[in-house]
Amino acid sequence: MKKVLLVELSVFERMTPLASGYLQAYAMTDPVIRSEYRFERYTTVAKTPRADVIRDLVGSTADVYAFSCYVWNMGLVKAAVDAIRQARPHAQIILGGPQVMSQALRYLSKTDERTVICNGEGEITFTQYLLALTDSGSRLHEVNGLSFYCDGELVTTPKQPRISNLDDVPSPFLTGIFDSDYSIAILETNRGCPYHCGFCFWGAATNDRVHRFDEQRVRDEIKWIAKNEILFLFIADANWGMLSRDVDISQHITNCASDHGAPNVVYFSAAKNKPHAVTKITGIFQDANLIASQPVSLQTLEPSSLDLISRSNIKLSAFAEIQEDLREKQISSYVELIWPLPGETLDSFKRGIGTLCENEAQTVIAYPHLLLNNTPIYHNAEKMGIVSRPAGGGAAEARVVIGTKEASEEDFIEGMYYFYAFHALHNTRSLRTVSRYLVRQSGIQYQDIFSAFAEFLRQQGEDDPILAYMERSIRDADYYDVNNYGLFIHTVVHEHRELFNDHVRRFVQGQDWWGDDKVRALFEIDLLNRPYMYSNTPMDVHAEGFQALHFLGRGPRSYTVQVPPEYMADLADAVQIRTTPADGVFTVEHKRLQYPFMPTQSRDHSGSYCHGMIEKVGNIMPFWQPASPPDAYRPVNESSDEKGLYPHVEI
The missing domain is CATH 3.40.50.280 (Cobalamin-binding domain)
Incomplete structure (x- = not known):
């Protein structure tokens, strides 16, 4: 044979x-x-x-x-x-x-x-x-x-007609081709995509038609995956939630997980024009602890760009409504953008991210624009002024777009610095309370804050590890790697956390708005509220004293603080409060759903973990809850050198 x-x-x-x-x-x-x-x-x-x-x-x-x-x-x-x-x-x-x-x-x-x-x-x-x-x-x-x-x-030779009856293809799960020696299962319940987005080959390849596998077959495959204890499930459909049956199938996944202990995590690409169905699906998965973040693939908010790439997004008003719904249900979400797309300028890119922040976007990720073979943009690259460069090393054949007719290579680079600064500042909630106050009360725009922080970071010395990471990523196109953004979060929130805290402190103190006493108070809230990616990252020790908030003590992974009444409304608007205590004394509990950092794991492992955690950052944001009973915290000795400091927590 x-x-x-x-x-x-x-x-x-x-x-x-x-x-x-x-x-x-x-x-x-x-x-x-x-x-x-x-x-x-x-x-x-x-x-x-x-x-x-x-x-x-x-x-x-x-x-x-x-x-x-x-x-x-x-x-x-x-x-x-x-x-x-x-x-x-x-x-x-x-x-x-x-x-x-x-x-x-x-x-x-x-x-x-x-x-x-x-x-x-x-x-x-x-x-x-x-x-x-x-x-x-x-x-x-x-x-x-x-x-x-x-x-x-x-x-x-002539084209082969697409398979209209997908069940003519036997299931490799159910026919004994696959064994149980896998950690990740790929599940396909249908094939095709009704859209023709310029950067994607999916819709063009399938000529609009979406063909389905039999639902009972899909259910049997899911049961096989669960019984064989495969931990991670990737749903490969282009638009999960587009078909009405997707909600029931999602419930079946959670039932199988409950019965067999697997899968533990579910990933999917959400249907972009069925946001409420996707929200329902995300809720189903969250209730079963299989997923805790809803993806929203906007790609861009610039109308001229949407026209050029033949993509119709959900309306911004609908997005704001969904974000509020998700917030009430305590479901995280993350918005996916692509930079740079044809029709997008540097200003529109920055402005779009600012608009998303105004509409309560929890996490925003700007992925690189891969110039994929056979896509509409690929065929019109010269007309659109596409400039690309290789990425991914010898194993890949990737080309990332670094310029278009509307965005020069210099614009692209500035946009990347802007995104890394935004990623560090907004996605980690490092200045959330302050920025919300400035935007609402002082007329400052979110994009102005992020642009200023990007410029601040670029002014650091060449030996600064945070700036070095950004420069290396942009110079070598490391952002192509799926773990790059996660490793950047690992860098600023764990590996060089103390340095990053100092950067943020010096940045705010150098701004004109630092003279506002309320900004200083809200910044103290942000210091307490900054999350930890890992359960064993040493807790922050800040050299400056607290002036507006009264720092009272600490627990193993918590702080105790008293918030004056005049700052309570801003606090409630920006952080996760379970119950408001009458005396304003809170325990800021940082023990959430983090895993410990394990030095023996690879950098790729850390990057993948941190990227996943930042997509559902709500799961690791601290809870602010009444400090009860009062003797549950250790008071700071007013006469000691610890006054107004964060005591260091030994792990």
Whole structure:
């Protein structure tokens, strides 16, 4: 029998290779293939050393190699294909996935007629390709959906029709293809996307139509995932919550988790025009402790940009209503933006983030704009003035956009510094009470505060580790890495927390508005309220005394403070208060849902953890609650050097 090796080089470790599973499951429905071929899978993360991957693939001595190709692994795939071709000149190679579709001139060689590209949905084309290889004569011309070279000429066969009945593809979960040796499961309940966003290939590839897997099959797959104790579940649908059944399926996930103890966490891409359905789904997951943050994918608030990228967002008024609803239900949310998109200027980008803050956005993440093959922006890059640069190192083939017709490269860089400053200041709530007061009472705009803080950080010395992180990330395009923003939070809220606290203190003291006595008082609230990513980060010790608030003492992970009546309304507006004590004496309890920092874990682990925590920052914000009984805290000795200080907590 001939050996087929299905190759997936993924972002995450121990993740179900769903694309490979589908290909194998469908191919094995054909009796000829069952008699002629045996299947093996090779899965590893794309960060695996190139030499190790090549050694493993060449050493597998497969007759057919099938690669799933994405922006994050294409550099590694190309190196592996070259090595396989040199070591095994007679091996057949098929490339599939969004990175190679309709890109034959880019990825195929006239001198290599044994490498082909699949130009669409893979199951039928891959099966017919394998059947064509069983014939002594070349029958690749009869297989729809392929590109290949023959006698020096490029051949592209007609498109393969999409699979309308997805249940023709057997489930790799339910047919024994997957075992239980995974930590992350990918679940697909439908295929397709009705939108044609300029930066995305999903809608263009599926021609608007959304096809569904049978609901009972989906439910059985979820039960299999739960029974096999797979901890993390990624729902791969483009718009979870778009279909009415998604709410019931979400409830089924929580029921299975309750019965079997897994999954523990659920991730999904929310339907952007069904916000209330998504809010309901998020509530279901939160009640089951499976998720605690609702994603809101706005991408941009600039109308001209939305027109250029063919994207219609939810109305801002609806967004504000949803944010208030989420706040009342104590459900975190995070807004996803992309910088820079065509039509977006530096000013509109800054202004958009300010608008989101005015509308109670809890966390905002501005992801890099990846120039993906085959997208509308890719096809109109010159017209839109797109300037891009490589990112991701040798394993990836990513290009990040660093300029458009509306935003120069200098604008892009300034926008990145602005976002890092915003990320550190707003997403960590480090100046929340002060900034809300300034915006509402003094006419200052949020974007002015973040711009000023960005400029302040850029003025720090070259040996400043926080500035160095920002500069390195922007210079080397490290922000492409999914863990980069999380590691920045790790840097400012844990690793260099004391330095960052000093930066914020010196920043506010240098502003014109620092002369306002109320600003000084509210800043003391912000000092107490700044969250901790980890349960064992040493508690802050501030050199300056408290002037407006009365610092009374501390507990293992808490502070006790008395807030004068004139600041109570601002406090209630900005922090999480369970009950307001008559005497104004609060315990600020920082023991929430944090995990301890573990030095033995990798930096990637810390980055991934902190990114996930900042997306649901409400879970780690302290509770302000009445300090009862009064002797529950240790008073500060008024005559000691500790007066007005945060006593250091030993871990």
